[in-house]
Amino acid sequence: MDTDETSSLSQQVQALLVDALGVPAEQVTPSxxxxxxxxxxxxxxxxxxxxxxxxxxxxxNAETITALTSGxxxxxxxxxxxxx
Amino acid sequence: xxxxxxxxxxxxxxxxxxxxxxxxxxxxxxxxIRQAQVTPAGDRITLYLYRPADQPAxxxxxxxxxxxxxxxVKGAFKPKVQVLEDHLDxxxxxxxxxxxxxxxxxxISPEAQGIYxxxxxxxRLILYFESLFLELADTFGAEPYRFPTLIPARYxxxxxxxxxxxxxxxxxxxxxxxxxxxxxxxxxxxxxPDGSLNTPPDSFAPLQTLLSPAVCYHLYFSLADxxxxxxxxxxxxxxxxxxxxxxxxxxxxxxxxxxxxEVIFVxxxxxxxxxxxxxxxxxxxxxxxxxxxxxVESANDPFFIGEFRKQAAFxxxxxxxxxxxxxxxxxxSSLAVGxxxxxxxxxxxxxxxxxxxxxxxxxxxxxxxxxxxxYAFLSQYxxxxxxxxxxxxxxxx
Numbered sequence: 189m190d191t192d193e194t195s196s197l198s199q200q201v202q203a204l205l206v207d208a209l210g211v212p213a214e215q216v217t218p219s220x221x222x223x224x225x226x227x228x229x230x231x232x233x234x235x236x237x238x239x240x241x242x243x244x245x246x247x248x249n250a251e252t253i254t255a256l257t258s259g260x261x262x263x264x265x266x267x268x269x270x271x272x
Numbered sequence: 273x274x275x276x277x278x279x280x281x282x283x284x285x286x287x288x289x290x291x292x293x294x295x296x297x298x299x300x301x302x303x304x305i306r307q308a309q310v311t312p313a314g315d316r317i318t319l320y321l322y323r324p325a326d327q328p329a330x331x332x333x334x335x336x337x338x339x340x341x342x343x344x345v346k347g348a349f350k351p352k353v354q355v356l357e358d359h360l361d362x363x364x365x366x367x368x369x370x371x372x373x374x375x376x377x378x379x380i381s382p383e384a385q386g387i388y389x390x391x392x393x394x395x396r397l398i399l400y401f402e403s404l405f406l407e408l409a410d411t412f413g414a415e416p417y418r419f420p421t422l423i424p425a426r427y428x429x430x431x432x433x434x435x436x437x438x439x440x441x442x443x444x445x446x447x448x449x450x451x452x453x454x455x456x457x458x459x460x461x462x463x464x465p466d467g468s469l470n471t472p473p474d475s476f477a478p479l480q481t482l483l484s485p486a487v488c489y490h491l492y493f494s495l496a497d498x499x500x501x502x503x504x505x506x507x508x509x510x511x512x513x514x515x516x517x518x519x520x521x522x523x524x525x526x527x528x529x530x531x532x533x534e535v536i537f538v539x540x541x542x543x544x545x546x547x548x549x550x551x552x553x554x555x556x557x558x559x560x561x562x563x564x565x566x567x568v569e570s571a572n573d574p575f576f577i578g579e580f581r582k583q584a585a586f587x588x589x590x591x592x593x594x595x596x597x598x599x600x601x602x603x604x605s606s607l608a609v610g611x612x613x614x615x616x617x618x619x620x621x622x623x624x625x626x627x628x629x630x631x632x633x634x635x636x637x638x639x640x641x642x643x644x645x646x647y648a649f650l651s652q653y654x655x656x657x658x659x660x661x662x663x664x665x666x667x668x669x
Binding site for chain 2: 223226229230231233234235237238241247248249250253254
């Protein structure tokens with residue numbers, strides 16, 4: 189895997205979480221997960237999903253909503269689906 | 273030419289799983305809508321109006337309706353319906369609509385749209401079902417609570433209720449503590465032909481209070497901003513609930529003012545989920561004994577259009593709500609008479625309720641609509657007690 193691509197994707201995931209949750213970048217740690225911040229509650233989670241759909245074309249369905257509940261899970265999903 | 277009925281196609285076809293949800297929300301589009309219908313195929317909307325509307329008014333109505341459709345349909349995903357129990361085909365002896373018979377017997381007296389006084393038969397049935405729900409509460413050692421009918425606006429603000437359910441709120445006010453305003457009211461207050469008071473709006477105090485839309489919220493607010501003393505709470509209460517549903521307020525199926533019995537769990541995640549499941553299993557046996565035709569399936573709350581797509585999707589994906597849907601044989605349909613709910617740690621976080629390890633408490637409740645239970649029972653068993661299950665006949669006669 190290309191290091192730059194890895195870095196780029198992780199930066200995109202961090203930027204997505206910053207924008208969806210409305211928090212400063214320093215609060216979005218690499219292992220951040222649903223429930224770790226007050227902003228990443230049920231409503232925050234759906235903002236994350238909607239932004240994932242808009243930026244990466246991720247289909248919102250029961251599987252993705254329940255699976256993509258952390259930064260690492262989002263990163264892995266995007267990588268597996270050709271975004272890295 | 274002014275129209276009393278307007279038919280048009282939605283901007284986006286409405287998928288079958290959203291037809292009912294969209295149709296129910298069209299009630300809030302405009303006060304001139306008497307009835308709104310969406311075809312089962314989701315390709316046509318008909319608005320029936322109280323007063324004839326000219327072309328500009330029709331254009332505005334259609335534009336507002338399309339806003340609802342777009343907001344709810346665009347990007348919607350089909351929820352995966354999980355059925356936990358299916359006893360809809362249980363044999364029941366009655367198939368007529370009980371509404372007219374209830375009216376004829378004086379068992380329901382409509383006071384206004386969605387507001388009913390109930391007579392002795394319905395009241396006895398409700399008392400009987402209440403006894404079943406209290407037995408359920410006893411199996412958990414639930415502590416009894418009594419909650420107010422009013423709820424402060426700041427409480428509902430704290431749990432995001434205004435964003436999720438603005439359409440169903442019921443507001444409470446009073447005359448300002450001002451002698452002139454009170455004197456003026458006492459001398460001039462009268463009802464207009466439509467039933468509204470003729471009082472100037474500035475006679476009333478600012479809106480700080482609402483009628484409570486749910487029972488369990490009061491428990492969560494009473495536990496807010498401190499650790500749970502014993503790490504978990506099991507409570508039960510019955511209370512008046514208020515959800516305004518505009519033109520959808522028809523018969524006992526949809527009332528503005530109704531009562532719910534709830535059993536409420538607050539504590540660690542497993543405690544809440546295990547008890548929710550135990551309650552379902554208990555009630556499954558109870559419903560078998562009284563011969564109720566019903567099913568239990570995953571569902572979502574009636575969020576308003578802006579929040580609907582997000583919140584309904586989240587609720588459905590995590591299987592947070594299961595409804596007990598009783599069969600209504602007269603319309604080959606079903607009615608939610610109760611629900612098994614899990615809120616994750618939403619209230620724990622929002623209200624700062626913590627368990628002993630410092631993490632937010634999880635919450636859940638099982639809730640039963642008492643009027644709907646009685647209505648569903650009469651829809652399935654009718655008015656001849658000889659056809660009723662023995663336990664109900666003995667308890668109610």
